[in-house]
Amino acid sequence: MSSQSQEGFGPVQLARWLGMKEWQLRRAQNLGLIPPPDLHAHRWSHALARTLPDRVEQILAEVGERPEPTADGKTSRPRSREGFGPVQLARSLGIQEWQLRHAQFRGLVPPPDIEGRRWSDALAETLPDRVEQILAEVGDHPGIGSEKSAQYLAERTALDVQRADVQALHERGILRPTGEFRGWPLYAVKELDALAPDQLLAVVADRQRWLAASLTNAEAAELLGWSVGRFEVTAERGGLAPGRFGRYARADVEGLRHDR
Template sequence: MAKERAFGPHQLAEWLGIEPRHVRRAETRGLIPPPDVGDERWSVGLAKTLPDRVEEILSVVGDENYGEAQGAGKTGRRQPAKGDAFGPHQLASELDLQRWQVGRAEQRGLLPPPDVDGKRWSREVVDGLRERVAEIREELGDHPGLGSIDAAKHLAGRTELEVEREDVRMLAGQGHLRPVGEFRGYPMFSLESLDGLDGELVAAVVDERQRWMERSVTAKEAAALLGWSAGRFEVAAERNGLAPGRLGRYDRAEVEGLPERDRERGEGQG
Protein backbone atom coordinates (compact mmCIF):
# COMPACT_ATOMS: atom_id res chain seq x y z
CA MET A 1 0.00 0.00 0.00
CA ALA A 2 1.37 3.41 -0.97
CA LYS A 3 2.35 5.68 1.87
CA GLU A 4 -0.11 8.52 2.38
CA ARG A 5 1.19 11.87 1.28
CA ALA A 6 2.23 14.33 3.99
CA PHE A 7 3.69 17.85 3.97
CA GLY A 8 6.74 19.22 5.72
CA PRO A 9 6.83 22.99 6.41
CA HIS A 10 8.40 23.86 3.07
CA GLN A 11 6.13 21.53 1.11
CA LEU A 12 3.06 22.89 2.89
CA ALA A 13 4.13 26.47 2.20
CA GLU A 14 4.65 25.74 -1.50
CA TRP A 15 1.32 23.90 -1.69
CA LEU A 16 -0.51 26.85 -0.10
CA GLY A 17 1.31 29.44 -2.21
CA ILE A 18 2.93 31.15 0.77
CA GLU A 19 6.42 31.22 2.26
CA PRO A 20 7.89 28.87 4.92
CA ARG A 21 8.23 31.79 7.34
CA HIS A 22 4.49 32.31 7.11
CA VAL A 23 3.88 28.67 7.99
CA ARG A 24 6.19 28.91 11.00
CA ARG A 25 4.61 32.11 12.30
CA ALA A 26 1.09 30.86 11.65
CA GLU A 27 1.79 27.65 13.57
CA THR A 28 3.25 29.64 16.49
CA ARG A 29 0.11 31.77 16.64
CA GLY A 30 -2.24 28.83 16.41
CA LEU A 31 -3.50 29.77 12.95
CA ILE A 32 -2.30 26.43 11.59
CA PRO A 33 -2.83 23.26 13.65
CA PRO A 34 0.27 21.37 14.83
CA PRO A 35 1.64 18.66 12.51
CA ASP A 36 -0.39 15.47 12.86
CA VAL A 37 2.03 13.04 11.19
CA GLY A 38 4.97 12.19 13.43
CA ASP A 39 4.85 15.70 14.96
CA GLU A 40 6.77 16.91 11.90
CA ARG A 41 4.41 16.85 8.92
CA TRP A 42 0.82 17.66 8.06
CA SER A 43 -1.49 15.04 6.60
CA VAL A 44 -3.34 15.65 3.34
CA GLY A 45 -6.64 15.72 5.20
CA LEU A 46 -5.47 18.46 7.54
CA ALA A 47 -3.73 20.39 4.76
CA LYS A 48 -6.96 20.50 2.75
CA THR A 49 -8.58 22.56 5.51
CA LEU A 50 -6.09 25.40 4.99
CA PRO A 51 -6.33 26.83 1.43
CA ASP A 52 -9.58 28.67 2.19
CA ARG A 53 -7.89 30.31 5.19
CA VAL A 54 -4.73 31.55 3.46
CA GLU A 55 -5.93 35.15 3.23
CA GLU A 56 -6.88 35.17 6.91
CA ILE A 57 -3.51 33.68 7.86
CA LEU A 58 -1.49 36.16 5.82
CA SER A 59 -3.50 39.11 7.11
CA VAL A 60 -2.17 38.27 10.57
CA VAL A 61 1.39 37.13 9.91
CA GLY A 62 2.12 40.29 7.99
CA ASP A 63 2.35 39.62 4.28
CA GLU A 64 1.74 43.14 3.03
CA ASN A 65 1.86 42.21 -0.66
CA TYR A 66 -0.60 39.36 -0.63
CA GLY A 67 -3.77 41.41 -0.86
CA GLU A 68 -2.38 43.38 -3.79
CA ALA A 69 -1.22 40.24 -5.59
CA GLN A 70 -4.50 38.44 -5.12
CA GLY A 71 -6.57 41.54 -5.88
CA ALA A 72 -4.79 42.33 -9.11
CA GLY A 73 -6.67 41.46 -12.25
CA LYS A 74 -7.80 43.05 -15.47
CA THR A 75 -9.24 45.99 -13.59
CA GLY A 76 -6.62 45.98 -10.82
CA ARG A 77 -9.27 45.13 -8.22
CA ARG A 78 -10.87 41.95 -7.06
CA GLN A 79 -14.52 41.79 -8.00
CA PRO A 80 -17.10 41.00 -5.31
CA ALA A 81 -17.94 37.31 -5.04
CA LYS A 82 -21.67 37.75 -4.93
CA GLY A 83 -23.48 40.44 -6.85
CA ASP A 84 -22.49 43.92 -5.86
CA ALA A 85 -21.65 43.31 -2.22
CA PHE A 86 -18.25 43.01 -0.56
CA GLY A 87 -16.99 40.65 2.13
CA PRO A 88 -14.05 41.70 4.33
CA HIS A 89 -11.39 40.54 1.85
CA GLN A 90 -13.12 42.18 -1.13
CA LEU A 91 -13.66 45.36 0.88
CA ALA A 92 -9.97 45.52 1.74
CA SER A 93 -9.04 45.15 -1.94
CA GLU A 94 -11.65 47.66 -3.10
CA LEU A 95 -10.49 50.33 -0.64
CA ASP A 96 -6.79 49.49 -1.01
CA LEU A 97 -6.54 48.50 2.66
CA GLN A 98 -4.90 45.50 4.28
CA ARG A 99 -7.26 42.78 5.48
CA TRP A 100 -6.24 43.35 9.10
CA GLN A 101 -7.04 47.06 8.73
CA VAL A 102 -10.63 46.19 7.79
CA GLY A 103 -10.99 43.95 10.84
CA ARG A 104 -9.40 46.53 13.13
CA ALA A 105 -11.55 49.31 11.68
CA GLU A 106 -14.64 47.23 12.43
CA GLN A 107 -13.51 46.70 16.02
CA ARG A 108 -13.00 50.43 16.51
CA GLY A 109 -16.21 51.49 14.86
CA LEU A 110 -14.44 53.16 11.94
CA LEU A 111 -16.56 51.13 9.52
CA PRO A 112 -20.35 50.82 9.57
CA PRO A 113 -21.75 47.33 10.27
CA PRO A 114 -22.18 45.11 7.18
CA ASP A 115 -25.56 45.92 5.63
CA VAL A 116 -25.93 42.82 3.42
CA ASP A 117 -26.82 39.63 5.30
CA GLY A 118 -24.91 41.00 8.28
CA LYS A 119 -21.69 39.84 6.59
CA ARG A 120 -21.07 42.05 3.57
CA TRP A 121 -21.13 45.71 2.61
CA SER A 122 -23.22 47.05 -0.25
CA ARG A 123 -21.73 49.02 -3.14
CA GLU A 124 -23.43 52.15 -1.83
CA VAL A 125 -21.79 51.85 1.58
CA VAL A 126 -18.39 51.04 0.05
CA ASP A 127 -18.53 54.04 -2.26
CA GLY A 128 -19.29 56.22 0.74
CA LEU A 129 -16.20 54.94 2.53
CA ARG A 130 -13.68 55.91 -0.13
CA GLU A 131 -13.19 59.43 1.19
CA ARG A 132 -12.47 58.04 4.67
CA VAL A 133 -9.68 55.65 3.66
CA ALA A 134 -6.89 58.11 4.52
CA GLU A 135 -8.46 58.72 7.91
CA ILE A 136 -8.68 54.98 8.58
CA ARG A 137 -5.06 54.43 7.59
CA GLU A 138 -3.90 57.29 9.80
CA GLU A 139 -5.89 55.95 12.75
CA LEU A 140 -4.71 52.34 12.42
CA GLY A 141 -1.14 52.76 11.25
CA ASP A 142 0.62 50.40 8.85
CA HIS A 143 1.33 47.44 11.14
CA PRO A 144 -1.27 45.11 12.71
CA GLY A 145 0.65 44.79 15.95
CA LEU A 146 2.11 41.74 17.67
CA GLY A 147 0.57 39.07 19.85
CA SER A 148 2.10 38.43 23.25
CA ILE A 149 4.54 35.77 21.98
CA ASP A 150 5.93 37.92 19.17
CA ALA A 151 5.80 40.99 21.42
CA ALA A 152 8.03 39.18 23.92
CA LYS A 153 10.49 38.33 21.14
CA HIS A 154 10.46 41.94 19.97
CA LEU A 155 11.16 43.24 23.48
CA ALA A 156 13.87 40.63 24.00
CA GLY A 157 15.63 41.81 20.86
CA ARG A 158 15.37 45.45 21.89
CA THR A 159 16.36 45.09 25.54
CA GLU A 160 18.61 41.99 25.37
CA LEU A 161 16.60 40.56 28.27
CA GLU A 162 14.98 37.14 28.51
CA VAL A 163 11.48 38.49 27.98
CA GLU A 164 8.68 35.93 27.86
CA ARG A 165 5.00 35.99 27.00
CA GLU A 166 4.05 36.21 30.68
CA ASP A 167 6.08 39.42 31.03
CA VAL A 168 4.10 41.04 28.23
CA ARG A 169 0.88 40.00 29.93
CA MET A 170 2.10 41.46 33.21
CA LEU A 171 3.06 44.76 31.56
CA ALA A 172 -0.40 44.91 30.00
CA GLY A 173 -2.06 44.02 33.30
CA GLN A 174 -0.19 46.84 35.01
CA GLY A 175 -1.42 49.30 32.39
CA HIS A 176 1.95 49.87 30.70
CA LEU A 177 0.74 48.33 27.43
CA ARG A 178 -2.62 48.86 25.81
CA PRO A 179 -3.80 46.57 23.01
CA VAL A 180 -4.43 48.19 19.64
CA GLY A 181 -6.78 45.38 18.68
CA GLU A 182 -7.31 41.69 19.07
CA PHE A 183 -7.22 38.49 17.08
CA ARG A 184 -9.52 35.66 18.14
CA GLY A 185 -9.81 37.22 21.55
CA TYR A 186 -6.07 37.68 22.05
CA PRO A 187 -4.66 41.22 22.40
CA MET A 188 -2.33 42.72 19.81
CA PHE A 189 0.24 45.35 20.78
CA SER A 190 1.61 48.07 18.52
CA LEU A 191 5.32 48.35 17.76
CA GLU A 192 5.22 51.96 18.95
CA SER A 193 3.91 50.99 22.39
CA LEU A 194 6.46 48.19 22.73
CA ASP A 195 9.34 50.42 21.67
CA GLY A 196 8.13 53.12 24.03
CA LEU A 197 8.48 50.93 27.14
CA ASP A 198 11.22 51.96 29.53
CA GLY A 199 14.00 49.36 29.60
CA GLU A 200 14.24 49.44 33.40
CA LEU A 201 10.52 48.76 33.68
CA VAL A 202 10.80 45.73 31.43
CA ALA A 203 13.85 44.53 33.38
CA ALA A 204 11.95 44.81 36.68
CA VAL A 205 9.06 42.72 35.36
CA VAL A 206 11.42 40.09 33.96
CA ASP A 207 13.36 39.99 37.24
CA GLU A 208 10.18 39.60 39.27
CA ARG A 209 9.08 36.63 37.17
CA GLN A 210 12.48 34.99 37.33
CA ARG A 211 12.65 35.36 41.12
CA TRP A 212 9.17 33.85 41.43
CA MET A 213 10.21 30.93 39.23
CA GLU A 214 13.19 30.30 41.53
CA ARG A 215 11.14 30.26 44.72
CA SER A 216 8.10 28.42 43.41
CA VAL A 217 7.26 24.93 42.18
CA THR A 218 4.63 23.29 40.02
CA ALA A 219 2.07 20.93 41.56
CA LYS A 220 4.07 17.96 40.26
CA GLU A 221 7.30 19.37 41.70
CA ALA A 222 5.56 20.10 45.01
CA ALA A 223 4.35 16.50 45.31
CA ALA A 224 7.84 15.20 44.54
CA LEU A 225 9.37 17.63 47.05
CA LEU A 226 7.15 16.23 49.81
CA GLY A 227 7.40 12.63 48.67
CA TRP A 228 3.65 12.56 48.18
CA SER A 229 1.46 11.46 45.32
CA ALA A 230 -0.02 14.18 43.14
CA GLY A 231 -3.47 13.39 44.53
CA ARG A 232 -2.37 13.65 48.15
CA PHE A 233 -0.71 17.00 47.53
CA GLU A 234 -3.71 18.48 45.72
CA VAL A 235 -6.13 17.35 48.44
CA ALA A 236 -3.90 18.59 51.27
CA ALA A 237 -3.27 21.92 49.50
CA GLU A 238 -6.98 22.53 48.98
CA ARG A 239 -7.81 21.45 52.53
CA ASN A 240 -5.33 23.94 53.96
CA GLY A 241 -6.14 26.82 51.63
CA LEU A 242 -2.87 26.65 49.72
CA ALA A 243 -3.65 28.00 46.26
CA PRO A 244 -1.33 28.37 43.27
CA GLY A 245 -0.01 31.81 42.47
CA ARG A 246 1.35 33.30 39.29
CA LEU A 247 1.77 30.86 36.41
CA GLY A 248 -0.09 28.22 38.40
CA ARG A 249 2.93 27.66 40.67
CA TYR A 250 3.12 27.25 44.44
CA ASP A 251 5.38 29.10 46.85
CA ARG A 252 8.10 26.62 47.80
CA ALA A 253 8.22 27.74 51.46
CA GLU A 254 4.47 27.24 51.83
CA VAL A 255 4.72 23.82 50.21
CA GLU A 256 7.47 22.80 52.60
CA GLY A 257 5.31 23.88 55.53
CA LEU A 258 2.24 22.03 54.26
CA PRO A 259 2.82 18.70 56.10
CA GLU A 260 2.96 20.43 59.48
CA ARG A 261 -0.09 22.56 58.71
CA ASP A 262 -2.00 19.50 57.58
CA ARG A 263 -0.97 17.57 60.67
CA GLU A 264 -1.98 20.41 63.00
CA ARG A 265 -5.27 20.74 61.22
CA GLY A 266 -5.94 17.04 61.69
CA GLU A 267 -5.06 17.18 65.37
CA GLY A 268 -7.31 20.19 65.87
CA GLN A 269 -10.25 18.30 64.45
CA GLY A 270 -9.47 15.12 66.38
Protein backbone atom coordinates (compact mmCIF):
# COMPACT_ATOMS: atom_id res chain seq x y z
CA MET A 1 0.00 0.00 0.00
CA SER A 2 2.85 2.36 0.83
CA SER A 3 4.07 2.24 -2.77
CA GLN A 4 0.84 3.72 -4.05
CA SER A 5 0.25 7.41 -4.60
CA GLN A 6 -1.20 9.41 -1.77
CA GLU A 7 -4.01 10.19 -4.19
CA GLY A 8 -5.26 6.61 -4.06
CA PHE A 9 -5.81 4.16 -6.87
CA GLY A 10 -6.90 4.65 -10.45
CA PRO A 11 -8.79 1.76 -12.08
CA VAL A 12 -5.67 0.15 -13.57
CA GLN A 13 -3.77 0.40 -10.28
CA LEU A 14 -6.70 -0.94 -8.25
CA ALA A 15 -7.23 -3.89 -10.58
CA ARG A 16 -3.55 -4.87 -10.36
CA TRP A 17 -3.49 -4.39 -6.59
CA LEU A 18 -6.49 -6.69 -6.22
CA GLY A 19 -5.05 -9.28 -8.62
CA MET A 20 -7.83 -8.72 -11.16
CA LYS A 21 -8.01 -7.87 -14.84
CA GLU A 22 -9.12 -4.36 -15.72
CA TRP A 23 -12.21 -5.66 -17.53
CA GLN A 24 -13.13 -7.63 -14.40
CA LEU A 25 -12.91 -4.46 -12.32
CA ARG A 26 -15.08 -2.55 -14.81
CA ARG A 27 -17.69 -5.29 -14.87
CA ALA A 28 -17.64 -5.53 -11.07
CA GLN A 29 -18.33 -1.79 -10.97
CA ASN A 30 -21.20 -2.16 -13.44
CA LEU A 31 -22.64 -4.94 -11.29
CA GLY A 32 -22.33 -2.87 -8.14
CA LEU A 33 -19.82 -5.28 -6.58
CA ILE A 34 -17.22 -2.55 -6.16
CA PRO A 35 -18.26 0.85 -4.80
CA PRO A 36 -17.77 3.98 -6.92
CA PRO A 37 -14.49 5.91 -6.58
CA ASP A 38 -14.51 8.23 -3.58
CA LEU A 39 -11.67 10.59 -4.58
CA HIS A 40 -12.55 13.21 -7.18
CA ALA A 41 -15.10 10.73 -8.63
CA HIS A 42 -12.36 8.79 -10.43
CA ARG A 43 -9.95 7.31 -7.86
CA TRP A 44 -10.38 5.00 -4.87
CA SER A 45 -8.92 6.05 -1.54
CA HIS A 46 -6.62 3.73 0.39
CA ALA A 47 -9.30 3.37 3.08
CA LEU A 48 -11.90 2.19 0.58
CA ALA A 49 -9.44 -0.05 -1.27
CA ARG A 50 -8.58 -1.87 1.96
CA THR A 51 -12.18 -3.11 2.21
CA LEU A 52 -11.97 -5.01 -1.09
CA PRO A 53 -9.29 -7.77 -0.95
CA ASP A 54 -11.43 -10.06 1.23
CA ARG A 55 -14.20 -9.84 -1.38
CA VAL A 56 -12.15 -10.57 -4.49
CA GLU A 57 -13.02 -14.28 -4.63
CA GLN A 58 -16.74 -13.49 -4.45
CA ILE A 59 -16.39 -10.66 -6.98
CA LEU A 60 -14.60 -12.87 -9.52
CA ALA A 61 -17.22 -15.60 -9.09
CA GLU A 62 -20.01 -13.15 -9.91
CA VAL A 63 -18.16 -11.40 -12.73
CA GLY A 64 -17.74 -14.68 -14.60
CA GLU A 65 -15.89 -15.25 -17.85
CA ARG A 66 -15.21 -12.55 -20.40
CA PRO A 67 -17.68 -12.79 -23.34
CA GLU A 68 -16.17 -14.04 -26.58
CA PRO A 69 -16.19 -11.57 -29.51
CA THR A 70 -18.62 -12.26 -32.36
CA ALA A 71 -17.70 -12.47 -36.03
CA ASP A 72 -17.91 -8.67 -36.40
CA GLY A 73 -15.41 -8.21 -33.57
CA LYS A 74 -17.99 -6.95 -31.08
CA THR A 75 -18.66 -8.55 -27.74
CA SER A 76 -21.96 -10.34 -27.50
CA ARG A 77 -23.83 -9.18 -24.44
CA PRO A 78 -27.52 -10.09 -24.43
CA ARG A 79 -29.68 -7.42 -22.90
CA SER A 80 -30.91 -8.11 -19.41
CA ARG A 81 -34.62 -8.00 -18.72
CA GLU A 82 -33.76 -5.58 -15.93
CA GLY A 83 -33.07 -2.48 -17.97
CA PHE A 84 -29.93 -1.36 -19.79
CA GLY A 85 -26.25 -1.57 -18.98
CA PRO A 86 -23.96 1.22 -20.28
CA VAL A 87 -23.05 -0.58 -23.52
CA GLN A 88 -26.66 -1.47 -24.22
CA LEU A 89 -27.92 2.03 -23.44
CA ALA A 90 -25.32 3.65 -25.69
CA ARG A 91 -26.26 1.34 -28.56
CA SER A 92 -29.95 1.97 -28.05
CA LEU A 93 -29.34 5.74 -28.25
CA GLY A 94 -27.11 5.42 -31.28
CA ILE A 95 -24.08 6.94 -29.57
CA GLN A 96 -20.64 5.69 -28.61
CA GLU A 97 -20.03 4.31 -25.14
CA TRP A 98 -17.49 7.08 -24.44
CA GLN A 99 -20.14 9.64 -25.41
CA LEU A 100 -22.48 8.12 -22.85
CA ARG A 101 -19.74 8.26 -20.19
CA HIS A 102 -18.99 11.88 -21.01
CA ALA A 103 -22.70 12.70 -20.97
CA GLN A 104 -22.92 11.18 -17.48
CA PHE A 105 -19.81 13.11 -16.44
CA ARG A 106 -21.52 16.34 -17.55
CA GLY A 107 -24.85 15.47 -15.95
CA LEU A 108 -26.64 15.10 -19.29
CA VAL A 109 -27.62 11.52 -18.50
CA PRO A 110 -28.96 10.70 -15.03
CA PRO A 111 -27.33 8.00 -12.89
CA PRO A 112 -28.57 4.41 -13.28
CA ASP A 113 -31.72 3.87 -11.26
CA ILE A 114 -31.55 0.08 -10.87
CA GLU A 115 -29.18 -0.75 -8.01
CA GLY A 116 -26.92 2.06 -9.14
CA ARG A 117 -25.65 0.16 -12.19
CA ARG A 118 -28.44 -0.16 -14.78
CA TRP A 119 -30.99 2.16 -16.34
CA SER A 120 -34.61 1.08 -16.20
CA ASP A 121 -36.72 0.92 -19.34
CA ALA A 122 -38.77 3.85 -18.05
CA LEU A 123 -35.69 6.04 -17.57
CA ALA A 124 -34.13 4.94 -20.87
CA GLU A 125 -37.28 5.99 -22.71
CA THR A 126 -36.72 9.60 -21.59
CA LEU A 127 -33.25 9.82 -23.13
CA PRO A 128 -33.64 9.71 -26.95
CA ASP A 129 -34.84 13.34 -26.95
CA ARG A 130 -31.56 14.34 -25.30
CA VAL A 131 -29.29 12.75 -27.90
CA GLU A 132 -28.99 15.90 -30.00
CA GLN A 133 -27.94 17.92 -26.94
CA ILE A 134 -25.53 15.17 -25.84
CA LEU A 135 -23.80 15.07 -29.21
CA ALA A 136 -23.62 18.87 -29.36
CA GLU A 137 -21.93 19.07 -25.95
CA VAL A 138 -19.63 16.05 -25.92
CA GLY A 139 -18.74 16.24 -29.61
CA ASP A 140 -17.43 13.49 -31.85
CA HIS A 141 -14.01 13.10 -30.26
CA PRO A 142 -13.35 11.75 -26.74
CA GLY A 143 -10.87 14.52 -25.99
CA ILE A 144 -7.17 14.56 -25.18
CA GLY A 145 -5.25 14.29 -21.93
CA SER A 146 -3.34 17.02 -20.16
CA GLU A 147 0.01 16.15 -21.79
CA LYS A 148 -1.35 16.34 -25.34
CA SER A 149 -3.43 19.38 -24.40
CA ALA A 150 -0.25 21.14 -23.32
CA GLN A 151 1.45 20.22 -26.60
CA TYR A 152 -1.54 21.47 -28.56
CA LEU A 153 -1.63 24.80 -26.70
CA ALA A 154 2.12 25.26 -27.02
CA GLU A 155 1.95 24.78 -30.78
CA ARG A 156 -1.07 27.09 -31.11
CA THR A 157 0.25 29.92 -28.93
CA ALA A 158 4.06 29.55 -29.07
CA LEU A 159 4.06 29.70 -25.26
CA ASP A 160 6.00 27.23 -23.10
CA VAL A 161 2.86 25.39 -22.01
CA GLN A 162 3.45 22.35 -19.82
CA ARG A 163 1.15 19.66 -18.48
CA ALA A 164 1.22 21.36 -15.07
CA ASP A 165 -0.27 24.49 -16.66
CA VAL A 166 -3.22 22.53 -18.04
CA GLN A 167 -3.73 20.98 -14.61
CA ALA A 168 -3.59 24.46 -13.03
CA LEU A 169 -6.27 25.71 -15.42
CA HIS A 170 -8.41 22.76 -14.40
CA GLU A 171 -7.84 23.34 -10.68
CA ARG A 172 -8.78 27.01 -11.06
CA GLY A 173 -12.05 26.09 -12.76
CA ILE A 174 -11.01 27.77 -16.01
CA LEU A 175 -10.73 24.61 -18.11
CA ARG A 176 -13.56 22.11 -17.79
CA PRO A 177 -12.91 18.46 -18.68
CA THR A 178 -15.19 16.92 -21.27
CA GLY A 179 -14.79 13.48 -19.72
CA GLU A 180 -12.18 11.14 -18.32
CA PHE A 181 -10.13 8.10 -19.27
CA ARG A 182 -8.94 5.67 -16.59
CA GLY A 183 -9.51 8.33 -13.99
CA TRP A 184 -7.65 11.12 -15.80
CA PRO A 185 -9.48 14.16 -17.22
CA LEU A 186 -9.86 14.66 -20.95
CA TYR A 187 -10.24 18.04 -22.62
CA ALA A 188 -12.07 18.93 -25.82
CA VAL A 189 -10.08 20.84 -28.43
CA LYS A 190 -12.87 23.42 -28.65
CA GLU A 191 -12.46 24.06 -24.90
CA LEU A 192 -8.71 24.54 -25.38
CA ASP A 193 -9.33 26.92 -28.28
CA ALA A 194 -11.74 28.93 -26.11
CA LEU A 195 -9.09 29.75 -23.49
CA ALA A 196 -8.34 33.45 -23.26
CA PRO A 197 -4.67 34.27 -23.99
CA ASP A 198 -4.27 36.13 -20.69
CA GLN A 199 -5.55 33.11 -18.73
CA LEU A 200 -2.99 30.84 -20.36
CA LEU A 201 -0.20 33.38 -20.02
CA ALA A 202 -0.98 33.79 -16.31
CA VAL A 203 -0.61 30.10 -15.42
CA VAL A 204 2.57 29.77 -17.47
CA ALA A 205 4.05 32.85 -15.77
CA ASP A 206 3.04 31.58 -12.30
CA ARG A 207 4.79 28.28 -12.91
CA GLN A 208 7.93 29.93 -14.25
CA ARG A 209 8.06 32.37 -11.31
CA TRP A 210 7.79 29.53 -8.81
CA LEU A 211 10.49 27.49 -10.55
CA ALA A 212 12.79 30.52 -10.49
CA ALA A 213 12.10 31.17 -6.80
CA SER A 214 12.31 27.58 -5.57
CA LEU A 215 14.72 24.68 -5.24
CA THR A 216 14.60 20.90 -5.30
CA ASN A 217 15.77 19.14 -2.15
CA ALA A 218 19.09 18.38 -3.86
CA GLU A 219 19.53 22.01 -4.94
CA ALA A 220 18.64 23.23 -1.46
CA ALA A 221 21.15 20.88 0.12
CA GLU A 222 23.86 22.05 -2.29
CA LEU A 223 23.08 25.71 -1.55
CA LEU A 224 23.51 25.09 2.18
CA GLY A 225 26.51 22.81 1.79
CA TRP A 226 24.64 19.97 3.47
CA SER A 227 23.76 16.43 2.52
CA VAL A 228 20.28 15.89 1.16
CA GLY A 229 19.46 13.85 4.24
CA ARG A 230 20.51 16.62 6.59
CA PHE A 231 18.49 19.17 4.65
CA GLU A 232 15.33 17.06 4.60
CA VAL A 233 15.52 16.27 8.32
CA THR A 234 16.28 19.89 9.25
CA ALA A 235 13.49 21.18 7.01
CA GLU A 236 11.00 18.76 8.52
CA ARG A 237 11.99 19.64 12.06
CA GLY A 238 11.64 23.31 11.23
CA GLY A 239 8.19 22.84 9.74
CA LEU A 240 9.39 23.64 6.25
CA ALA A 241 7.24 21.68 3.78
CA PRO A 242 7.76 21.49 0.02
CA GLY A 243 5.37 23.40 -2.21
CA ARG A 244 4.38 22.86 -5.81
CA PHE A 245 6.36 20.19 -7.68
CA GLY A 246 7.92 19.15 -4.36
CA ARG A 247 10.14 22.25 -4.40
CA TYR A 248 11.12 24.55 -1.54
CA ALA A 249 10.99 28.35 -1.59
CA ARG A 250 14.56 29.64 -1.90
CA ALA A 251 13.96 32.27 0.79
CA ASP A 252 12.83 29.60 3.26
CA VAL A 253 15.86 27.45 2.46
CA GLU A 254 18.24 30.33 2.99
CA GLY A 255 16.53 31.00 6.32
CA LEU A 256 17.71 27.59 7.52
CA ARG A 257 21.31 28.87 7.59
CA HIS A 258 20.47 30.70 10.82
CA ASP A 259 18.92 27.59 12.39
CA ARG A 260 22.13 25.61 12.45
